[in-house]
Amino acid sequence: MLRVVVESAKVNPPLSPPPKPCVTIYFRDMKKKTRVEEGNDPIWNETLIWHLWNQPLENDSFLQVILCDAGSKKKERFIGLATVLLKQLVQKPNEVLFMKNLTLLNHSMKPTDCTVTLQVAQIRDQDTRTTGNEEFLSSTADKMTQQKLMMPSFTMHRALASKPQHFQVRLKVFEARQLLGNNIKPVVKMNIAGHQHLTRIKTGNNPFFNEIFFQNFYEVPAKFFEENILIKVVDSAASRSKAEIGRFQTDIGFVYHSPGHTLLRKWLGLCQRNKTTSGVRGYLKVTICALGVGDQALVDQKPLYEADTQVQIFKSAAVPVSLAYLQFFIYCAEDLHFRKHHSAAPALEVELIGDKLRTYPQNQNDSPIWNQILTFQIQLPCLSSYIKFRVVDCSRRDCWEEIGSASLCLNQISSTGEEIQGMYSGFLPCFGPSFLTLRGGKKAPFRTPEEGTCILDAVKDGLTYQGRIFLEIITRMKSQQDSVIKDLSREVAQIERQQYRQKYGLCVIFLSCTMMPKFKDLIQFEVSMGHYGNKMDPNYKPLVSTTQHSPVIFDGTIYHYVPWYDMKPVVAVTSNWEDVSFRMNCLNLLHITRDHLKTNLDILKSIRNPKDPALLQQWEKLLKDLIEDCRRPLPCMDDQPKANNLDKNKWQLRNYLLQQLAWKAKGAKPRNMVVTAEDWLHRLNSVIPEPQESLPDVMIWLMSKQQRVAYARVPAHTVLFSPEGPLSSGKFCGKIQNLLLQSPEGEGQDTLPAHLRVCMWLGNVIHSKNLKLLQQGNMVVYAETYENQAKLRDQWGQQGLHNCPNFSDVLGRKAVPKTDFKAPLGWHWQGDWIVEPQRRLLLDTDINKSQVLEEVYENQSRNATGIWVPAAIPNTDVNGRPVEALENVKCPQGWHFKRSWIVELNRAVDSEGWEYGVGIPPSGLPQIWNSVEKTYHTCRRRRWVRVRFRNHKELSQEQETLSFLQMQGMSEEGKGGWEYGTFDSKFHLDPKPTSQFRRRCWHRRLVPNKDRGVAPIFFLEGSLAVELENQLKKEGDKTRPWQHWKDSWRHIQEDPRIPTMPFIFCILNKPHYYQLFCYIYGARNLMYNQILTFQEPFIRVVFLNHSLCTQTLRSSAAPTWAQTLIFQHLLLFENPKDTRENPPLVVLELWQHDSKGNKVLWGRSMWPPVVWLNLQGWTFTPLRWHPLVKELGEEEGEILASCELILETEKLKDMSLPILSVPCKNGIYTLPKNIQPTLRMMAIEVMAWGLRNMKKVSYPQLLVGCGEESLRTEPISNYQENPNFPTSNFFLTVFMPLEETHALPLVVKVVDNQVYGQEVVVGQANIDFLQPYFCDPWALNYTPIKLPTLSVKKPDTFLDFLYKKFWFDSRKDEDDYDHDVDWWSKFFWATSDADKSLTYKYKSYHTLKVYDCELEAVPDFQGLQDFCQTFKLYQEKPKVDSPVVGEFKGLFRIYPFPEDPDAPIPPRQFSSWPETGNFPQMCMVRVYLIRAINLQPQDYNGLCDPYVILKLGQTKLGSRDSYYPNTLDPIFGTMYELTCNIPLEKDLEIQLYDFDLITSDDEIGTTVIDLENRLLSGFGARCGLSKSYCKSGPFRWRDQLTPSHLLDRYAKQKGLPPPVFDLENDSVFYNGKDFQLQSFEPTPPTFEGLGPKKERLALYILNTQGLVPEHVETRTLYSNSQPGIDQGKIQMWVDIFPKKLGPPGSPVNISPRKPKRYELRCIIWRTTQVDLVRRTLSREKMSDIYVKGWLFGLEKDMQKTDVHYHSLTGDAIFNWRFIFTMDYLATERVCVQSQKDYIWSLDPTSMKFPARLIIQIWDNDFFSPDDFLGVLELDLSDMPLPAVKSKQCSLKMMETDSQWPYVHQKHISIFKKTNVTGWWPCQVHDGDKWRLSGKVKMTLEILPEREALIRPAGRGQSEPNQFPKLHPPVRNDSSFLWYQSPIKNFCYVFCKRYRSKIICLVLILVIGTILFNFIYSAPNYLAMALIKPQLRVKPPIKIVNIIGSVNTSSINSSIFKMKGSKLYPLKDKRPIFLQGPRNHVKDVIPEI
Secondary structure, eight states, X not given: OEEEEEEEEEOSSOOSSOOOEEEEEEETTEEEEOOOOOSXXXXXXXXXXXOOTTOOOOTTOEEEEEEEETTOSSSOOEEEEEEEEOHHHHHOTTSEEEEEEEEEXXXXXXXXXXXXXXXXXXXXXXXXXXXXXXXXXXXXXXXHHHHHHHSOOOOXXXXXXXXXXXXXXXXXXXXXXXXXXXXXXXXXXXXXXXXXXXXXOXXXXXXXXXXXXXXXXXXXXXXXXXXXXXXXEEETTSOGGGOEEEEEEXXXXXXXXXXXXXXXXXXXXXXOTTOTTOOOOOEEEEEEEEEETTXXXXXXXXXXXXXXXXGGGGTSSSSSOSEEEEEEEEEEEEOOOOOTTOOOOEEEEEEETTEEEEOOOOSSOSSOEEXXXXXXXXXXXXXXXXXXXXXXXXXXXXXXXXXXXXXXXXXXXOBOSTTSSSSOOOBOOOEEXXXXXXXXXXXXXXOOOOTTSOGGGGTOSOSEEEEEEEEEEEEESSOOOSSSXXXXXXXXXXXXXXXXXXXXXXXXXXXXXXXXXXOSSOEEEEEEETTBXXXXXXXXXXXXXXXXXXXXXXXXXXXXXXXXXXXXXXXXXXXXXXXXXXXHHHHHHHHHHHHHHHHHHHHHXXXXXXXXXXXXXXXXHHHHHHHHHHTSOOOOSTTOTTOOHHHHHHHHHHHHHHHHHHHHHHTOOSSSHHHHHXXXXXXXXXXXXXXXXXXXXXXXXXXXXXXXXXXXXXXXXXXXXXXXXXXXXXXXXXXEEEEEOBOOTTSSTTSOOOEEEEEEEEEEGGGOTTOOOSSSOEEXXXXXXXXEEEEETTEEESGGGTTSOSEEOTTSOBOOOGGGBOOOTTEEEEEEEEEOOOXXXXXXXXXXXXXXXXXXXXXXXXXXXXXEEEEEEEEEOTTSOBOOOGGGOOOOTTEEESSOOEEOOSSSOOTTSEEEEOOBTTTTBOSSOBSSOOTTXXXXXXXXXXXXXXXXXXXXXXXXXXXXXXXXXXXXXXXXOOXXXXXXXXXXXXXXXXXXXXXXXXXXXXXXXXXXXXXXXXXXXSOOBSSHXXXXXXXXXXXXGGGGSOOTTOOSOOOSSOOOOOEEEEEOOOOEEEEEEEEEEEEEEOOTTSOOOBSSOEEEEEETTEEEEOOOOOSBSSOEEEEEEEEEEEEEOSOHHHHHHSOOOEEEEEEEEOTTSOEEEEXXXXXXXXXXSSSTTOOOOOOEEEEEEOTTSOEEEEEEEEEEEEEOOHHHHTSOSSSXXXXXXXXXXXXXXXXXXXXXXXXXXXXXXXXXSOOSOSSEEEEEEETTEEEEOOOOXXXXXXXXXXXXXXXXXXXXXXXXXXXXXXXXXXXEEOGGGOEEEEEEEEEOOOGGGBOOTTOTXXXXXXXXXXXXXXXXXXXXXXXXXXXXXXXXXXXXXXXXXXXXXXHHHHTTOOOTTOOOTTGGGGOOEEOSSOGGGOGGGGGGOSSOXXXXXXXXXXXTTOOOOEEEEEEEXXXXXXXXXXXXXXXXXXXXXXXXXXXXXXXXXXXXXXXXXXXXXXXXXXXXXXXXXXXXXXXXXXXXXXXXXXXXSOEEEEEEEEEEEETTTOEEEEEEEEOOSSSOOEEEXXXXXXXXXXXXXXXXXXXXXXXXXBSSSTTOOOSSSOHHHHHHHHHHHTTOOOOEEETTTTEEEETTEEEEHHHHOSSOOOOXXXXXXXXXXXXXXXXXXXXXXXXXXXXEOBBTTBTTXXXXXXXXXXXXXXXXXXXXOOOOOOOOOOOEEEEEEEEEEEEESOOOOEXXXXXXXXXEEEEEEEEXXXXXXOEEOOOEEEESSSOEEEEEEEEEEEEEETTTTEEEEEEOSSTTOSSOEEXXXXXXXXXXXXXXXXXXXXXXXXXXXXXXXXXXXXXXXXXXXXXXXXXXXOSSTTOOOOEEOTTTSOEEEEEEEEEEEETTEEEEEEEEEEEEEEEEHHHHHHSOOOSBTXXXXXXXXXXXXXXXXXXXXXXXXXXXXXXXXXXXXXXHHHHHHHHHHHHHHHXXXXXXXXXXXXXXXXXXXXXXXXXXOOOOOOGGGSOGGGSOOOSEEEETTEEEEOXXXXXXXXXXXXXXXXHHOTTO
């Protein structure tokens, strides 16, 4: 890799104001940029890296260094450039190239005094070392390369909304390369989040598709990012099982979080699924883009087809393999949670980018042991974001039931090294062995994810703990197993599972719970950690994991709270987990660093005034804290025995980052402070997440009716105690923290469930000996049970309880009697049972209300005579429950009545208040009440109401509540303490006549035994009952069936576990009182894209259970209260030191009123107040901006406020309240003067230009207001003819805050003066942010904004007349002849795709700029609103998505104005213009439409038929008949000319529609251009400035004015003297400098049509002034159907010519280039070494060879040669000519063809494809299909040079890269070298490789159509057979070999085929004969041996020679005659017979 360290630069002479320089360095067309610094001597010390891959440095390699000023508003951003040659690094690669004070050159390539210092070094791969297992890669160089490819790049992303929104996925398929297979017909199948798409079917192994697909979504972002994209390449000609060639998968989240939300022109490796040894089976080039609302698609300017060699990176030496293997070692699971009474067979399913593998299920085990390895084949780069794990129940076949799930983000278990901006290379994915927590059940609601978290962390897997899985992940470069699932040995898991478990204790103290909605039932909190503490899980022993039940009390405003006060409930949960302290200590240290940085950054961001001295102090504090935190060492993982590979890799990564941050913070300067700190925070967040945090989170559940309602999740590491010290402990360990409860997904989303304050401690119980969470308070433990009695026959006792138990808990569930309790281990009883009424449950829920409405219903029933009489229960409540009679209802103590009972008539009742109904048994209450009496009605009732008011007492409501709770209500057993009521209603201490049930609470205190070294609360485990199980069993036997039914009043679900656990309280005896001061200044909206007026807003401040409201203002866009809210005598029980460290949050809520007058919450802001324990050193807390957040987490506003909490000490209590002296006005506390924004007289200059697009207005005028001041313009007298204001400049003085951030908004209203003097507001705009308009009126470099001169140009002088006359007369009409170049050449030069078919010497003189965005979006041109800005006008009371009613064009300048009349008055910023009469202006507009890109498809075939409609005022151009059929990328090449009146017709609307034959045309998209802004802009946007001044030719000057006139006008506009030209010396004096033409033209150009030197020199100067150059802009199209989503882009430009400046030049010819017709003649001469695939009867290999050929995309014109039969050597001769005709576009190097897709298609589809020749060799078969022998694919524009001889021909010719660096195969283009002959190799796919299968000799000749007509030639060998003449080939006729030598062939066939059998048969016969002879002769020989006869001698027998009579030499051996070295058959084919004896020697040698 190449490393460049940019150290510093020096700008000389120094620039003023100081520049903001940055360095841009180009290396091999790759640009990298440093950050922006400030000053003339910037210091960066920044490292830039380029990866060399497989292209080493060469002798001509160089770096281009450019120093720019990024802060300049003009185009003059260039400071200097330099070129650094790298030849020295090539020769000495180990050295470092130091370039100190490198001199920079200017535009003229002359040296300047500016310098730059940098270091350049070539870092070898072996120099970069990483830690890890060397098994993964053979070298660290390979490893580093793999990691860079593995994970996505390190980019910053914007936060997404948490609600559903529009998204769009685009997938463009370009081409495929090197697909494996023979004679395949590939098609690409895409699955985009379940939506299927298909390309067209192509042919060959390198198909070209060029198709784009769109898919739209409307989804929540996080759920959308989970979806997958699957791309498969399938052979459409193969069977389904063998069709898939390869596939590729990724997830949409990875694409969206890639740079530009795009994977641009990526080569994807195609692999087969679940085949670990298949390898890469081809490559596919695609562009994948995922866009959200407001996202812009990247503009791809490259041509469709390019013969690039990017695919070679997958085969280069730098990346030896492109596949990796992710191995999951699945060991076991524990604590899996199954459904009740359900047997499960759990299996673990792993999902990676859509691919799933599953372990084998284990039967009925909640701790299964799998011991299996799952292997996924992944490719590099791994385009994925996460891995999903699901434990499923496979007891059924479908395995559909999910037990739990978990997810891992790949960027958390691997690293690319980009977090460290240096040489760290990262590491591959690894994990464990470690536990991973499973979750399920209800899911958390979606919230915008925090930075640094995984995408899936926002959606998560569920809230309920479902168990853990133990696994390990390893990445290998080589597969070590053949199958994707493999078993492990059981010993491995047994060893891994034996991890020592430690006992952990969790203690939680609940301090307060406020801001709750109303709960009718009692609530309690449950704390759990895993399954421990979960009351719903009976498999674990019970723990003190729940608080005591409590009611919810009204706080006096709109919220409720829990009245804990001095008795704080405590829970203690014990659990067993492995020791991960070494990992958590490191994590907590990092969190401290991150939290300090984030806190300091938030304070820094809240200081908006750059002149505030606190800004630098805070920056220095941030740097100091960061350096201190980063230098704190992390615990070393190398020495930790339990640390795994991921721990060590993460430790190294984090260490590197901390070191780098400390180094950067040490040298940081106060420039771009917020951006720099945010970058540090982002990088720190990227390394913090710990995926191996195996401790589950602590869950706090709010429960009501035994149902979980809301939750808070606390990460375990934040409360974990560490013996290493407080820095290694969790940040909230033993400290108070604020928790905001959330409702699960789909439940209670509109309200905040609760604001909870808790103090938590988690740690090993051996460290809990001295556990003391709060600095004060005592722990008490009680056992509790309720004794129940019922009234039966006026006697209280247990006889009438029926199904209600004698002893129960507070909810009525069965509990243990007092006698059955036992003390737990380590505890003993203190005292006896006592009765203690629970006064918290007896509290009046209306205690904080000032008035309460009481009601009693009077009931009557109809008797038998039809008369209404009192009912059986005469007085009830609304639900029919009996209540006291009206006269018996007494007023509670502390209340009084003002009025007596009255009948409510404001309901659906009759005149007396009665409502009637029919009673329905069994309750007897009607279901429906009517206001009209009917005869069948049996019941009636009426409602009596009375309001009671609270008495005013000395005690506050809170003190009264506290005194009630602290009353001593203890009494001895049997002497009282009874509570009367029922379980579904409230209990009271006083009995009522209707009371039928009573209970009393028994308490017995538990105290710990002597110290045992562990906190005693952690011994409270298990049940307090005696022999509970036996008792349950006995009672279960006695239970009768009917007893299972509950009474109607029992609504509580029965819990099978009897509550037997004690309750723990922390009693805080000493209260502390505080005062809270809230200083509230104002609020404002942050949504720039919409106007917002707050309707009657007010602020409600909530602090714990107290709240106050500000005054309600009138409707305002930026309401300003400037008010102080004071909370007095606030009660807090915890120690003041605890409160100072973690105070309760102050909640500020912004409310407004809707149209019905209802109060609506708009946003909420929370932050802790500043706590003062005494007033020593006290100062007012300054105002800061705080975000206003809506319910879903979006920040849409901010509020300027501050809060401070002051303790009431003994000294302060004697002072008069409030403690601080705050001014009071009309009973309202205002802001203290010390923190009130300083007001000063400011001048506001308004330049009101005019109004636009206002409908139905008569005489509009402008009203501009700021605070209490306002001004009016004169009304526009005739808006329809001139919408500009008659006077443009206005001046207004107003007192406003001096700080820009506190400035009030400007309100711009348009008032229409209608008939009879009526004024109506028809439009309004609020300008909230005034910072851009503040200026310094005394600035020296300020140029007043002036109106561009649009008057008639000055008359020509006599010289000008002569010059024009003779010049124009002497030149030719440029249209009379053709040119070698045209406008399209200039366009392709600008897009870096030079016209390779043409080398033009002077193309640098004719360049244009192609912007990939709108011209208004180019930063250099300030949105073309430098003269005046456009403000959108809305209705006076806008609503959401209100339409725009018009526009106001104007500008503002704000600056301090002296209050002293003698002080000098600042100069005006806007000058007056005498030329305003030039408007309206008649103009000619030329609109050049080049092309459209990636239009949204509208038709079913995935294409559209676009056409263009232009609208300008009343003019409409374009026709639906001129549509472009079946295309998404139409090339228009059209110019439209219009005439308009600006500003009456200023909006040019360009609409693209889709042509439909039958239905109405669909709108594709629209873009609108404001022509007035372009005409008025000082950047010359009306006509782009060309680079050259030509009077003729294709690049002639098109503006109305010559460059010299333009320069004169520009100087006048800028207030400069006019330029003075010196024609003799070719120079000009301009702006105090002398410019020479020679400095711009060192070598004068000589091309035709060049203009005079004066104009060229003026043009050169104009091009340096930052004006708009000749350009093409790319405008995005939008549609109302998908607001904010890119519908495609259109490339175009607009020229505006005011008619007063004279006639414009001729229009530019941009007609599209048309393809040129060529004829390709391909002569197949012969083949050799072709595979032989058939065997003859003689067992010889042979093939019947023929050749097939066609042009890619023109398969219908496929041609064949004749067949060369019976080739025994692979040689074949053809002499055959193929002729192909094609239309070729040389500039794009593609062929163009138009054809209809189907017969019924209306229009043909134009397709572009590369000019590629495909040659195939086949074996001809008569009956079976022909056999494929080989293929050759040649890219005609870039094909290898053929070999001269066949021996030189090999597959190396086709390789794109070579193993030797300087040996490359030469490539040619047939279009340049028109005729070529030679040998090319053919190849065939055999197994998994390509091999040589033959060679073909061809002649390729390309002819233009005209030349082809002159030199005609026929196909094959047909006439005209010429150029050259092809003769029929001479071939060996081997067709009748069988008939020529049948005996030989017969013998050959039989010997060849059956030789083994024949040999065996002969051997068997020989052996058999021998055995037969032996057996036959044995008896004779034996007899002879036994008898021994006498030997007899006889004469010999005469033998007669019978055989000798036949002459064997008569065999004719002259069947063949010898001729040379070949045998030819004789012409006489008759059979030859033997004719008697002949001389054999003479037959052989005739001469003898």
